[in-house]
Amino acid sequence: MIHTYTPDDYDAKGQLTLPLGFWAVLLLxxxxxxxxxxxxxxxxxxxxxxxxxxxxxxxxxxxxxxxxPAALGLLLTGYRQRFPRLWCAWRGVLCLTLLTTLLVQGIALWLGEEDLSPLAILFSGFDLLALGYLWLNQRLHDCFDPARNAG
Structure with a gap:
């Protein structure tokens, strides 16, 4: 599905602007x-x-x-045009990192290495939501599409 965007949705370089939620995921x-x-x-x-x-x-x-990977992703956002292949692959890297984070948290809980604290549950929930956002958000998907970032 191709979504049409207004000229306000693009920055001065002609790239689709990254949604605020993406920055929140990187910080998370x-x-x-x-x-x-x-x-x-x-x-x-x-x-x-x-x-x-x-x-x-x-x-x-x-x-x-x-x-x-998130810290590198923060740096990479400024180089989307310079490294388009790397940028387009980075969404997958971030998703794999979130999956790994959830797996590590799950294994630690299963082995009893970590207490089942409300903070651990909260961050696991946020990580799961972030993974869904990275994977399912159409605008974010379009931001990582090379055709949308040709500038």
């Missing part, structure tokens, strides 16, 4: 990086802030690793 996926940056900014409380959200350092390092 890079949440460990965001927390790490916030902890680094508050030097006196950095260790206690990280320990509050990540009592197990292994979970913290896993979160940093799973946040790398």
């Amino acid at each position: 996926q890079a949440r460990t990086w965001v927390l790490f940056a916030a902890a680094a900014a508050s030097k006196q409380q950095s260790a206690s802030l990280l320990e509050l959200f990540y009592p197990d350092s292994r979970v913290f390092w896993t979160g940093l690793g799973l946040g790398v």
